Amino acid sequence: MTSTQRSESVNSTVKHGYCDNSTAIHEFAKSFLELLAHNKEKEAEEEFNSQAPVIASTFYGYDNQLSRVYTRAVYKVFVSRLKSSTAFRVRPDPDKAGYYMVKHTRPPTDFPWLCHEFWVKAVVNEEIPEESEFNCECMRIEHTGMFCPHLLCVLTNLQVAHIPSRYIPKRYTRNAREATPI
Template identity: 25%
Template structure:
């Protein structure tokens, strides 16, 4: 586009391109990618395929090796499912009830990710709360400084949580700010609104 429109010498274009890492993230907020960026997803798949497929293969060899790759991926997935079904995680936080209910909802690997979030939530606290209509807005932070504050919107009627960090929309598991509000409200079971439908 830069070449097509003849703007490769424009300072504004050069400056925007240098800052692309900042504005790229803004465009994918609220989009669910399970924590992956498009490039990392491609790189991950490519690294698996290149273990099985070589550029010197003819079409028949390519298909045979590619099928072996697919079989390996399916075997790894089945192995992860088996581990998740039969594995019993150990509880590691003082929020054992919430932790245990989450272990019953998530797969083992997602539960271990959530456990780290639960540990971080223990260092957070609700600084302020205010009611606006049917919503309560909780201001959550590590301390009372306003430069490190997140806002969790809670609707009691629907047991719905939304955080200003938008991590649940992007990664599919609740953030430490939302978990801090759960703990603050003595909710010891993960609400269905915070679990992605299967």
């Protein structure tokens, strides 16, 4: 939000909810302080709610891990993609180990791009989970930092228990604000 947009937003809020043209300056100051206090309360409530523990939506190991790491909003997007992943079928590539063909089971009407086949690379190291490697042909994880339904389908199929930390961007985590410069 630019400074002009923020200023206009505050002006609009003050004019429509806290005072009008006939308000005296001391009443305006009092109303403005109430507005600031109300905004701080809302921010504190949102902060508290985002830090509260989220119950995992499934019993998959990686789902349990991500429910504890992601913020509520990001976890909600993740759960939506996890649900979408149930519409795909996985077939391992007989020629290359660690490669899987992921294909949609029935063509959707709202997202035609889901009809394509995608190659997913998933090399799982159960001894040292941090060395596991995942990527998908759609490259959503590289672009947004979020898992795509294709990759989630393969992770579920392989019963992956742990996602390496390099695949969880700090901006999506509950402690993203820990090292914020002052």
